[in-house]
Amino acid sequence: MPSHPESTPAETAAQLRISTYRLVRRLRLQRTDDVSVGQYSVLVSLRAHGALSLGDLAEREHVTAPSMNRTVNCLVDAGLVQRTPDPDDGRRIRVALSEAGERLVDDTDRRRDAWLEARLAELAPDEQRAIARAAALIRGIADR
Amino acid sequence: MPSHPESTPAETAAQLRISTYRLVRRLRLQRTDDVSVGQYSVLVSLRAHGALSLGDLAEREHVTAPSMNRTVNCLVDAGLVQRTPDPDDGRRIRVALSEAGERLVDDTDRRRDAWLEARLAELAPDEQRAIARAAALIRGIADR
DNA sequence: TATTGTTATACTCTATAACTATA
DNA sequence: TATAGTTATAGAGTATAACAATA
Numbered sequence: 001m002p003s004h005p006e007s008t009p010a011e012t013a014a015q016l017r018i019s020t021y022r023l024v025r026r027l028r029l030q031r032t033d034d035v036s037v038g039q040y041s042v043l044v045s046l047r048a049h050g051a052l053s054l055g056d057l058a059e060r061e062h063v064t065a066p067s068m069n070r071t072v073n074c075l076v077d078a079g080l081v082q083r084t085p086d087p088d089d090g091r092r093i094r095v096a097l098s099e100a101g102e103r104l105v106d107d108t109d110r111r112r113d114a115w116l117e118a119r120l121a122e123l124a125p126d127e128q129r130a131i132a133r134a135a136a137l138i139r140g141i142a143d144r
Numbered sequence: 145m146p147s148h149p150e151s152t153p154a155e156t157a158a159q160l161r162i163s164t165y166r167l168v169r170r171l172r173l174q175r176t177d178d179v180s181v182g183q184y185s186v187l188v189s190l191r192a193h194g195a196l197s198l199g200d201l202a203e204r205e206h207v208t209a210p211s212m213n214r215t216v217n218c219l220v221d222a223g224l225v226q227r228t229p230d231p232d233d234g235r236r237i238r239v240a241l242s243e244a245g246e247r248l249v250d251d252t253d254r255r256r257d258a259w260l261e262a263r264l265a266e267l268a269p270d271e272q273r274a275i276a277r278a279a280a281l282i283r284g285i286a287d288r
Numbered sequence: 289t290a291t292t293g294t295t296a297t298a299c300t301c302t303a304t305a306a307c308t309a310t311a
Numbered sequence: 312t313a314t315a316g317t318t319a320t321a322g323a324g325t326a327t328a329a330c331a332a333t334a
Binding site: 197198199209210213230233234235236237 | 314315316
Binding site for chain 1: 168
């Protein structure tokens, strides 16, 4: 590896913050106009965690139950989620992705990955490896 | 460098996308409640580009002029920006960060960097270098 | 009696359309 | 006549409070 001037953790932190925000902003351009940002976030949650109750969804998305109720209604109307009664607890409902909902999220991921992959392919092999390694480390940081 | 199993650009792209979104979600926790997300974004734009007209701000933030007008009014009332007539063109206005506005953005950055810096400091030196290098590469990708 | 979800109502943010002032 | 900004009004999205059903 060529000898770079050393960066302090403070400099690295600022650099990582800035580059992360810019990348997110860039990836956001590859999105769907079918649903709002909040609605899309619910679909992603459901794909990641499977079917959830209304209260669980509201907590995960940091919104109130009435707000989530409305969001779920919109998604049901759009055919992107299914709402079924909980078999074990009559008070609860079970919100699950429909096939169309899963397809919408998967397609969006694919579009973003395709753009990102094309950019990565333009980098040198050792640069690609550096990014792969950093991505794993960043995930470890964010998930703690 | 130890021999890792090679990742394809597609795998690296997906990994980078996921870790980036998680980091943003995590950093968002360190925010201010003084202004809304849209208002904060305007402050960041003004710090980056200097004083801007209402129309320029609306275009950069991808909102309409009436919406930006309202946002700017809120920020003026909060003492975070100043609104002055354009000396060269009587139709235009000039929106600029106030000292308080600059302080708010700088403080938020510092809070986020402090959190991130603490996490980075827990990594091994070569891991920190990997992230610093990747951050520079990511910025190059996002800015093109 | 506590918990889960829903309805009623209000507030914030953004949009479109119409208007004013300046170039 | 065209452009920059503002005002009037309406549509999403979210919040709090009150309510219904189930545990």
